[in-house]
Amino acid sequence: MPMINTYHMTVGNRELLLVDVSKSHDVIGTTTVSPVAPDAPVTDVLYCGREAIINMTRASKGNDFSDKLVSQISTTAVCEEAIKTVLSSVSDSYFTYQQSMTKALHPFFELLSEGIYVCHDAKMIPSNGAGEFFWSAYTHRREVAGTATYNRTMGRDSNFTPCFLIPTTSPAEFTEAKVRAQREKIASGKKIGGLAYHMSGMFSALLDGHHSVTACLLDDTEFRCLVVEPLKDMLYETPEQAVQYGREPRIIALSCPYVKIPIGQIPPSMLESFLLRRSGVKPQNFVELRRKAYKTLKTSTRKPIPREVLLKAELLPDASAIESAHAVTELTDEQLDALLAGEIKYDDKIIISQNYYNSIITACNYLQYEDFDRFFTFASAIVDNPDLTATHKYIIERLCGLNNKKIHDFFVSVMEKEDPLYKDHIPSFEAYIKGYQKHLSDNIKDKNHRAQKLSHAMGIMGGDVSDSSLAQMEAIARSGRGGRG
């Protein structure tokens, strides 16, 4: 029988559930499938039962600051029914039926490999950290920014939520009906969420809630997940501290992205089991997993993810924005004004960095993550400033990556000025305006098409419809279906 010990803790201002899992069924976890040699690439897989789901490869064992190659290789849909039942029940129990975290996660803990885990509830971002919708972003193996075990900007000791997602079901399993059902739940005031397992750096594997996260994205609602993070890394003394004692840096805390727990705060029995446990213990189906670890995901019956979802994902903060958000604690309007005036200091203190260009990039990342309106105001002010032409190209490229009416209108107004200062950027403005208008017309077409279908179903005469009337019609159609059901 699995043995599960749980402790509720608060470290700093972070609340968490600390869990020690032993004698478990070892059905879900990560394992290293490549030969372990000092300078050889290391491949880890996330497994669910007999299936290797996600492959993550890093350059070598000690290389903690390099991003990893990531690919999805299989789907939990082919796992045993019992595993799927547990995975799908956890988020419902916690978010919909409001069970305690311990109770909701208990059946999941029984499936985990032996170890110590930190569990918490967090807001997640459904992208690959580079503006692509997560569900279709990992079908091919590629390097993903933000997957490094430790981030150079954030360092080893910063606390953050591994908020970017890697799917565990194939994009071919996407169905609009399921998304619609989740949107109905949101509309009816029910809470929905998911279950995520931390993989590496800022990335977690989404074990349940693929349709929920899509629905949340479409409805501009925040998507929350129960995040389970294996507590397996260590935080060391700084070299300066170690020099004081004349020794090599010692381990002072156990670490995962969300929290660093000082050794003294860990229950002694849990610390002892951590020390006795070996990292190289292989799951029962290791040989099969090793064989499956380098396969590619079959997406032959792939249905396209709606364009609206993909476009909304583009607006989500990326990995560098998260990095900057952790590197910068605060940016006041006065500090932003100083940056706009070409200064790197405010009140005799360096605002972000001694490098002006680096300061602008970091400020943009931070603002885009924290507050889009402030980001737009800052970015447009830079573009308007003829003294900051060196940064124009970067800022315009940055704005071009986002689909937004404000940006469209700003580019139109800049073009209308016909200022020779912007002549090199005219092609970018034109391309953006053209793309945005196409996006708008696609949206209108899509809306009219949906309205026509609904009108036909309800026996109403067609014609152009407003957003509100379409929403009303969809609500009526939904309630009608609900009534019949």
Added chain:
Amino acid sequence: MAFESLPGVKVTSHAAEQTFVVGDFFAVYLHGEENPTIYRWTEVKTITESRTDFIIHVAGVAYRIPKFCLPDEKKLLNLRGILEGAVSFNPKIEYVHQKRILPPKYLYISGDPGDVPYTVNGFYKEREINLSNAILLNTRLRNVFKLITLISILSVFAYLHFSWGDTEDKWFWYLPISVFSGGIIVMLVYLVCALIANFHYSQLYKTDPALSEEITFSVSTAGFSAVESHLQSGNEFIPWGEANYFIETNNVFIVYKHNKAVFWLPKRLFSKEIQTEISGFIHERLVQK
């Protein structure tokens, strides 16, 4: 790190009032302290295995783990496996150990052993090791024995010549006596060497608990292994590239690295046909001497 799946070992030395936890880290609980001092293996300078203790030198301190503090031989072998696994991944650790029949575990790597056509469980027998050892002694010291024979013959001949004289008339007596004496002397020398070697290996049987355990022997496309069955995971092997040559005797196949025997594979564990196959299989990968 090889043997990274072996469970960690907790052992208390009551005399030193220290408790050690040996696993992915080396942790020391000093008497009365609730929190341990945790060392990484990269911090460890030397590990010495003597007949009675494991001594770990780290951060200027020598921690002594008495073998008798371990509850049984299986735990002892488990601890030795973890320590040697740590050495395999941290070659800067200086590791001193006693003579072995089983390959030291720092020679192993962890990975896919490929096809494993030959794997069997069994025990080493003292007699077959001793017999093979005698044959090996003969092979290794053949030229030395020839030299001893020659020197003995000449010495006896010279002795007869100088003490009895009249060599011109009696050489047909002196020569066979010298040859016979040389043969006797070299046989005595060989016997003494073999006895010393056998004594040495017999002592090894008494001191190395691994030799009383069941061993899993594997020969695969990627490498070979001889590991105590209860420590065996199927993922650890010594790559063929680590070995230099092999010798086949009547009883065993012996694989050498830098002129030291690292792998003894008893032939009796396989049928005659399989023995021939294995010989060919190893021959494809190593030079036979």
